[in-house]
Amino acid sequence: MDKLPTQPSTSDPSQKDQLVSMLGVIAVQIETALRETNAPAETLVQTVHSMSKATQTLARCIFDFSGSPARVFQDLMVLHDEMDARSVKAVSAIQFHDRLVQCLTHVCSSLAFLSEFIAAGNGLKSAAEWDELRQRIRGVHSMEQERLLFDLLNRGASADEKEAALAKQKGSGAGKVELF
Helix, strand or coil, X not given: CCCCCCCCCCCCHHHHHXXXXXXXXXXXXXXXXXXXXXXXXXXXXXXXXXXXXXXXHHHHHHHHCCCCCHHHHHHHHHHHHXXXXXXXXXXXXXXXXXXXXHHHHHHHHHHHHHHHHHHCCCCCCCHHHHHHHHHXXXXXXXXXXXXXHHHHHHCCXXXXXXXXXXXXXXXXXXXXXXXX
């Protein structure tokens, strides 16, 4: 008969150190992924600015050229419209990236706060210490919708309330961005 491995108690310092280490690794992985997205996003930003200038130039040339053959004029107008539509999509992609980076930055900060919390001292934490941790993590959130969801999930809402709030957030524009 195989013997099941025993689990160290949660007060075992080596287990605590391992948990703190894992939280740190997770945060570093997220931060690294975020940094890796910066160069492509910057390229996208530069491309959008170039496309925007190109569409303005095209529009100016089209109107200067409007007395020429109708087909050339129409072809240039189609090109202008396509470039303009693509630039709007590119701006949306940039904003999606920005929101993703913001969200993952909040996750990294929360993981770092949690890691510090676990690493600080031994034994059980007081209610005041838990409240302080929750306030630090809540303070990271920059959008009211994030804070409302955080509050709901941390006030002891029922499973049904939590599920409804998460479904509402997913249905209220998650994955969509507004142009700035």
